[in-house]
Amino acid sequence: MNTDQVIAHIKDNNVQKIKFAFADIDGILRGKVISKQKFLDGLQGGYGFCDVVFGWDSTDTPYDNVEVTGWHSGYPDKQCYIDLSTFRMIPWEDNVPFFIADYTGPDKNALDVCPRSLLKKTIAECxxxxxxxxxxxxxxxxxxxxxxxxxxxxxxxxxxxxxxxxxxxxxxxxxxxxxxxxxxxxxxxxxxxxxxxxxxxxxxxxxxxxxxxxxxxxxxxxxxxxxxxxxxxxxxxxxxxxxxxxxxxxxxxxxxxxxxxxxxxxxxxxxxxxxxxxxxxxxxxxxxxxxxxxxxxxxxxxxxxxxxxxxxxxxxxxxxxxxxxxxxxxxxxxxxxxxxxxxxxxxxxxxxxxxxxxxxxxxxxxxxxxxxxxxxxxxxxxxxxxxxxxxxxxxxxxxxxxxxxxxxxxxxxxxxxxxxxxxxxxxxxxxxxxxxxxxxxxxxxxxxxxxx
CATH class of the missing domain: 3.30.590.10 (Glutamine synthetase/guanido kinase, catalytic domain)
Incomplete structure (x- = not known):
């Protein structure tokens, strides 16, 4: 589906919740279930997500040696963006819509430590x-x-x-x-x-x-x-x-x-x-x-x-x-x-x-x-x-x-x-x-x- 078709599917099929996730530095998926309206509202501007997801390890213990976030920054939100081309339905969850997100914005600027964004830069070189x-x-x-x-x-x-x-x-x-x-x-x-x-x-x-x-x-x-x-x-x-x-x-x-x-x-x-x-x-x-x-x-x-x-x-x-x-x-x-x-x-x-x-x-x-x-x-x-x-x-x-x-x-x-x-x-x-x-x-x- 293209972008318009994905949005039409969400609107026309009485979808009430959407799941999305992105991979942290360990490749662990971190995400949320959001409402249809929040999904539609964030398609351009992104979704605020606490940047602690890049400031803690696989057991949710905060790192004490990284600069990207931490107690020193107050763990603010950073914007992540859903990639509509990754749309799929989860067959073992009553076909809930699912999307992958990353930290590359519409202006192509990306968070250095986002693994998916890093790969996208390498693909661009290819x-x-x-x-x-x-x-x-x-x-x-x-x-x-x-x-x-x-x-x-x-x-x-x-x-x-x-x-x-x-x-x-x-x-x-x-x-x-x-x-x-x-x-x-x-x-x-x-x-x-x-x-x-x-x-x-x-x-x-x-x-x-x-x-x-x-x-x-x-x-x-x-x-x-x-x-x-x-x-x-x-x-x-x-x-x-x-x-x-x-x-x-x-x-x-x-x-x-x-x-x-x-x-x-x-x-x-x-x-x-x-x-x-x-x-x-x-x-x-x-x-x-x-x-x-x-x-x-x-x-x-x-x-x-x-x-x-x-x-x-x-x-x-x-x-x-x-x-x-x-x-x-x-x-x-x-x-x-x-x-x-x-x-x-x-x-x-x-x-x-x-x-x-x-x-x-x-x-x-x-x-x-x-x-x-x-x-x-x-x-x-x-x-x-x-x-x-x-x-x-x-x-x-x-x-x-x-x-x-x-x-x-x-x-x-x-x-x-x-x-x-x-x-x-x-x-x-x-x-x-x-x-x-x-x-x-x-x-x-x-x-x-x-x-x-």
């Missing part, structure tokens, strides 16, 4: 270069027969998974849980998040879904909405879904791989493909890939944003640890898929399911464009065999503190995303480290409580 980027994100996540109340009561221990055992690509398990499984596929598609594939992964109660590719902003919107939608659908089945990167040390982690390609302005030609090249890669593709390799250590927190992210990025856990690439190799950071022309693409394998899709996709696109604009040569050879053993081009930081510190001091990160965003984002990541560093874990209690 447009200026004459390319149309297509993206898709896929997610793995675990499902449990738990509620928010039971999780608290159990202290997040001894949880009951949706199914038992390690049974990847099972046909049996989905059939045993067909009501939930079918609701996921059908209702997500009705919610304009078309699912390309849905299956079990290896692990108790773990699923993987691939979302259909789309233009960059639409793909990021679908990825952000996917995580909350899955949690809401799971809740209706008495389940809790988690998108932690690694919820259990003895089980595989959960990925959030990003697939991407660049196309001609008319969308008719995949610019990553060259049939005469040994690896069927165009020069543009090689430059894009070289840009991601070069920028990877400068932008790692945008791919791996939490303390928990780095528990997944360990050797032998189906997640990369080295700055590597290869053709169809799942042990490297970047995987080139070149089976047929229309599907030729690059898969960035660092992100886990805990990523903020707007930031992870922005990092992937911006660093790829950096390689194109600077005509970087792909001097790093494709890895043959085990990517964990190829440390010739360096390794990824293995913890959030080092990764965030590197990004904070990186001129490359500031060139790509500006001083304001880099300062704010890295401060929030260092805050995460600070909260973790002062905590006392179960591991410490078990190891030291009696014997030390």
């Amino acid at each position: 447009d200026e270069l004459g390319y149309v980027a297509q993206f898709a994100q896929e997610f793995e996540w675990f499902n449990f027969y738990e509620t928010p109340q039971s999780l608290q009561h159990k202290g997040f221990r001894n949880l009951e998974p949706l199914s038992s055992g390690m049974f990847g690509y099972s046909i049996l398990r989905p059939s045993q849980n067909r009501s939930f499984y079918n609701d996921l596929f059908d209702k997500l598609t009705q919610y304009q998040i078309p699912i390309e594939g849905l299956h079990t992964e290896t692990g108790p109660g773990v699923y993987e879904a691939a979302i259909h590719h789309a233009p960059t902003l639409e793909a990021a919107d679908m990825a952000v909405l996917f995580k909350t939608a899955v949690k809401e659908i799971a809740s209706q089945h008495g389940l809790t879904a988690t998108f932690m990167a690694k919820w259990n040390e003895n089980l595989p982690g959960c990925s959030g791989h990003i697939h991407q390609s660049l196309w001609s302005a008319d969308g008719g030609k995949n610019l990553f493909y060259n049939g005469t090249d040994l690896n069927k890669m165009s020069e543009l593709h090689k430059q894009y890939l070289a840009g991601q390799l070069y920028c990877m250590p400068h932008l790692l927190p945008m791919y791996a944003p939490t303390i928990n992210s780095y528990k997944r990025l360990v050797e032998g856990a189906w997640a990369p640890t080295t700055i590597t690439w290869a053709i169809d190799n799942r042990t490297t950071a970047l995987r080139v898929i070149n089976t047929v022309e229309k599907n030729t693409r690059l898969e960035t394998r660092i992100p886990g399911s805990d990523t903020n899709p707007y930031l992870a996709i922005a990092a992937a696109l911006a660093s790829g464009l950096y390689g194109i604009k600077n005509k970087l040569n792909l001097d790093i050879a494709a890895t043959k065999g085990n990517g964990y053993e190829n440390k010739s081009n360096g390794v990824l930081h293995n913890n959030l503190f080092d990764a965030a510190t590197a990004m904070q001091n990186s001129p490359v990160a500031k060139e790509l995303f500006g001083d304001g965003f880099v300062k704010h984002f890295t401060q929030t990541r260092l805050w995460e480290h600070k909260q973790y560093a002062k905590s006392v874990s179960d591991w410490e209690l078990k190891r030291y409580f009696e014997g030390i």
Whole structure:
């Protein structure tokens, strides 16, 4: 629907309430339910929203180290704006209208720390270069027969998974849980998040879904909405879904791989493909890939944003640890898929399911464009065999503190995303480290409580 059609739909269908939301720095949706009249009144001037949403962490604890807002500013309102092109109906909530918002105003000025606004700036740079980027994100996540109340009561221990055992690509398990499984596929598609594939992964109660590719902003919107939608659908089945990167040390982690390609302005030609090249890669593709390799250590927190992210990025856990690439190799950071022309693409394998899709996709696109604009040569050879053993081009930081510190001091990160965003984002990541560093874990209690 265009703008006039959306407004007409709201007016003509006796709609009394509208839900809208935007993503905070962690990719968590924050929003409201508003009346029809408030919705119509704010379409031009926006909606005042307390800017604490960019001044607190995922537990609503205010940061003590950011400048964008805080006790020093009094936590005022900032204007957010609904994007009418994101209109969809929520099928599991009696078809309540839903919209995505961000902090880019009609004058195109944007709040530096708004993730969706940041991605829109990166897309504009891609447009200026004459390319149309297509993206898709896929997610793995675990499902449990738990509620928010039971999780608290159990202290997040001894949880009951949706199914038992390690049974990847099972046909049996989905059939045993067909009501939930079918609701996921059908209702997500009705919610304009078309699912390309849905299956079990290896692990108790773990699923993987691939979302259909789309233009960059639409793909990021679908990825952000996917995580909350899955949690809401799971809740209706008495389940809790988690998108932690690694919820259990003895089980595989959960990925959030990003697939991407660049196309001609008319969308008719995949610019990553060259049939005469040994690896069927165009020069543009090689430059894009070289840009991601070069920028990877400068932008790692945008791919791996939490303390928990780095528990997944360990050797032998189906997640990369080295700055590597290869053709169809799942042990490297970047995987080139070149089976047929229309599907030729690059898969960035660092992100886990805990990523903020707007930031992870922005990092992937911006660093790829950096390689194109600077005509970087792909001097790093494709890895043959085990990517964990190829440390010739360096390794990824293995913890959030080092990764965030590197990004904070990186001129490359500031060139790509500006001083304001880099300062704010890295401060929030260092805050995460600070909260973790002062905590006392179960591991410490078990190891030291009696014997030390």
